[in-house]
Amino acid sequence: MGKKIKVGLIGAGRIGRMHAENINAHFGDVELKAIADIYAEKIKDWAYGICVNHVYEDYKKIIEDPEIDAVLICSSTDTHCQLIIESAKAGKQIFCEKPIDFDLDRIKKALEEVRRAGVKLQIGFQRRFDPHFRKAKKLIDEGRIGDIHIIRITSRDPEPPPIEYVKVSGGIFLDMTIHDFDMARFLSGSEVEEVFAYGAVMIDQAIGEVGDIDTAVVNLKFKNGAIAVIDNSRKAVYGYDQRVEVFGSQGCLRVENVSSSNVVMSTSEGIISDKPKHFFIERYHDAYIKELREFFDSIINDEEPSVTGRDGLEPVIIGLAAQKSLEEGRPVRIER
Amino acid sequence: MGKKIKVGLIGAGRIGRMHAENINAHFGDVELKAIADIYAEKIKDWAYGICVNHVYEDYKKIIEDPEIDAVLICSSTDTHCQLIIESAKAGKQIFCEKPIDFDLDRIKKALEEVRRAGVKLQIGFQRRFDPHFRKAKKLIDEGRIGDIHIIRITSRDPEPPPIEYVKVSGGIFLDMTIHDFDMARFLSGSEVEEVFAYGAVMIDQAIGEVGDIDTAVVNLKFKNGAIAVIDNSRKAVYGYDQRVEVFGSQGCLRVENVSSSNVVMSTSEGIISDKPKHFFIERYHDAYIKELREFFDSIINDEEPSVTGRDGLEPVIIGLAAQKSLEEGRPVRIER
């Protein structure tokens, strides 16, 4: 076995910590050398428990460490572009959580720095690595359902995020639907030309009061002719609903929910199956591992990551167009 | 048992013949006295076989027969309004296949005659009588899923109709989607305020050449806030796809396809289930019987039919708005 890849993680909230634990549990060829977090004191216990050598308050110690090959950016969205640029300039390979940013110009500038530095950048759209969606993609690519006509994506959360989070989330389209925009691009293999969105506050007026919506239906027209329909809700009482259907000239693929168990109970009340796995950490457990595995493999094999900077940019473009469509009550063409 | 209801049937094509056979097989209290069809000679064999007394070429013999209580109008769409008006003036109870007409003014005039004559008029939206959709409606009405947020309707035919039919069908929205508009109204219990439609020719260029489309996605905004999304295709290679999903504040209802059998075969190729029942005659067999049963019961009990003239009018209004939306590339408000 060759030298281990040395990694620094910036931002160790829920998602950052999950990545850290996955590296420790699953990747014998990767060493998580350091974590930087503004609440460094709070995370030391678990961080040292999984053999991290250094816990810093200042992320620059990671970027300036010449031993560190790759940086995982899991801090808040407003810091992403700055961290990408600094990491790129330091020659680090970069994994960055979604969304890159809410501002197209800032994103483009960051991607430009990445290009100039010749480093890799993978964006954290983990659903592409989910074995179920990946199987669907494989069948599509093999031509098993022919040309794609209609894509339907259902994405509903079990409960709304805290209102403090909603305020800074960038709105439902950039926070939640962005995954579905990515999934639609991934499955269709084409680019969006036009967006039409309906949306409303149906669940919690507080969400409306901070200027967001909690229920949405978004239509996408793709360059290759396919039409996608996404429906979102911030609250499905039966749990995290993550389904995809792709209808084509030769057949139809459905990706059904993953249940928390395969037990079916028949009683005088009916035939009762288990609810979907609770939320994204459980539902996409395997996917989160696989996305990092592919990131590290792209470094080892010096290949393009499978979710590129452009894959990070496009869903933001679509999300902003959806927002405009909602506000103006009309379909919005994507200008690139 | 009291006196039998005496019925005359006008137009004995595929759907008319099916109604005739259903009356003979299932309704001991109804007598199909006469059938009128412009190809009277061709239908005599089977008509006399199911105990019909008279087969006419001229429908007026039915309308003028004082013994006949009710008329079933199953002739081509362009004849519906005229036949409704003549039947109403003759004091007959009326069952009429969908759509009533493609022209709103003609429909309104016919409904006005029905109102004036004080006769009953039921429109042939048979899906409302399907036991599966009806069960869903019952659960909604009982409040089991709370307030309705999103309705998703998938309606895909196994194969396109003959091009000669497409030419006179009124277009996909008035011929095919009209059932889905009705279903959306039925399930939501509300009226459509705005329509947005995407559509394209993806299956057969010949359909495009006669000015129609074969693939469509239609969004509906309802007065009560619900949003509906309908997707249609003229050709699903796996068969007649008829699914509905209603998502609400307290749960979600799905009506799945009805399979042609419950046999599941596991082989080295995979786990293989049967395809949906082939097409509307098989899929809605029970529904067609139940819709006539309710029509006759509404006569016996002197009650309002469960699918009224207005229920016949509204989907045409929505269909024309969808057509306008498609042509103008913008959402269209419904004006009433």
Added chain:
Amino acid sequence: MGKKIKVGLIGAGRIGRMHAENINAHFGDVELKAIADIYAEKIKDWAYGICVNHVYEDYKKIIEDPEIDAVLICSSTDTHCQLIIESAKAGKQIFCEKPIDFDLDRIKKALEEVRRAGVKLQIGFQRRFDPHFRKAKKLIDEGRIGDIHIIRITSRDPEPPPIEYVKVSGGIFLDMTIHDFDMARFLSGSEVEEVFAYGAVMIDQAIGEVGDIDTAVVNLKFKNGAIAVIDNSRKAVYGYDQRVEVFGSQGCLRVENVSSSNVVMSTSEGIISDKPKHFFIERYHDAYIKELREFFDSIINDEEPSVTGRDGLEPVIIGLAAQKSLEEGRPVRIER
């Protein structure tokens, strides 16, 4: 269309009445001329309502009517053999409900009379005509799952019959499991060589007090090597459970329950599907129609019925062996 087949029905309890109504509703080429029932007065209302010409107390009026082509025997089991013999001697075609009798010698004597008279005899194992089981049989016959290794049959009633019925039913093996013995023979295409049965009273002590059991597991060894396992219960709180699985060298077939609707409701409690169709009248509605259709077709085409006298005899042989196995606590060889 040729002359109608004229039919007389003997015994118009629940199952007899169902057959009468099915003939009226579905078979234009069959005339139910007369019904005989010891409670003739009670049934006249509905019988005349479905166009039956004669309602007799004395069944001999049917057997002696030279116009009547076929007799349907739906009276109590103890009368079957006598009625078969009289009908055969009168040259009638015979349909007889299951079981023919509880006594092998009496059955053999009746079958001998049928043979001598050269009339047809079909036994009422309606499950063979169920479209789901028939599809499974077709796939087996096409070799889709190769050689049969294991057959599993689950057959559970929604609730026990009245205790008065249990007393005269012949015991669970001859009353209930007899259908499963027939199904096992039908699917395996082979004959049973050995039987081993476990059984107990688990549901209602009253059943035990009249000498019967309410729960059973029966193993069958077939001449072709296949092994079948049947499990029975007189009470499944979730409804009528009718499943079959056939495992072979090239695959496995499952026939799943038929739900009373295809509606799936997702709530905070779980994902809830509908229970199976309530009981045999609903579950095997289509099968009951098809079995009579095939009986009449075998008359019209002068062919062997698809469920013969021997098919009526064998399950009784197996049932008596199962009873012996239960009593003696050992596997019992079938001697023929």
Added chain:
Amino acid sequence: MGKKIKVGLIGAGRIGRMHAENINAHFGDVELKAIADIYAEKIKDWAYGICVNHVYEDYKKIIEDPEIDAVLICSSTDTHCQLIIESAKAGKQIFCEKPIDFDLDRIKKALEEVRRAGVKLQIGFQRRFDPHFRKAKKLIDEGRIGDIHIIRITSRDPEPPPIEYVKVSGGIFLDMTIHDFDMARFLSGSEVEEVFAYGAVMIDQAIGEVGDIDTAVVNLKFKNGAIAVIDNSRKAVYGYDQRVEVFGSQGCLRVENVSSSNVVMSTSEGIISDKPKHFFIERYHDAYIKELREFFDSIINDEEPSVTGRDGLEPVIIGLAAQKSLEEGRPVRIER
């Protein structure tokens, strides 16, 4: 965090290696200090790769290492009893793969040594830790399906093991069905009183030539009245089939197969779902982790392991009775 539990692993074939990798990946509080294997040279590469400190040829180095708290016995069955006895005498906590042995006296002697030494012994029936079966067990224990009447277990391998393995496997009942005997005990919460087995060679004559069978149906009668039926095959062409059904007075639980993906493809051929996960390593991945977790927790908390020595003994008793039943063609009472 306290001191890590130090573990030695004896026997690093497929299952031993899997446990080693699971310890490394998932248990921060456990250190796999040493592995002993007669092919020590062959395993060094991967062993050192997962941070094992010592790789020995001689297992005694593990037993004699005073630092080692617990021993995992994953060597061939014939060595289990000897290793249990030596480990117990050395005061080690013991995890041992199934079956303990094929000889009841040897097993009892080993269990006696464990008892005398006061160490823990957990047997490797991993299916009890599978989240699906565990959920079923939980629902049973909560009384959700009332009293248990019938248990059905289907356990079919995707392909037979190599014939060399079959020769030393102890026969299908002690090698394969033993898991199902354990599952039946686990779910019923009762002990087996009588066994009746049917079996045959249907798949591969070579299996018969070495004195084993490849297809079996086993009936179990439990002290609490429940009846269990197990069916086994060494070759299911559609993959590893692992289903359980528990029928009780208040309902029925089914544990369905776990698919390799949730993708459903509808084509002109049918509706095609994915096959079950390939074999036990994939299917019981989570279960294998959980069983070790519970073993280590029982050490940490000084509690009885959840699968005890007696749980290891009983299925061997049942398996030997099944073998006798098969040979003598009669039900066999369990004498304890």
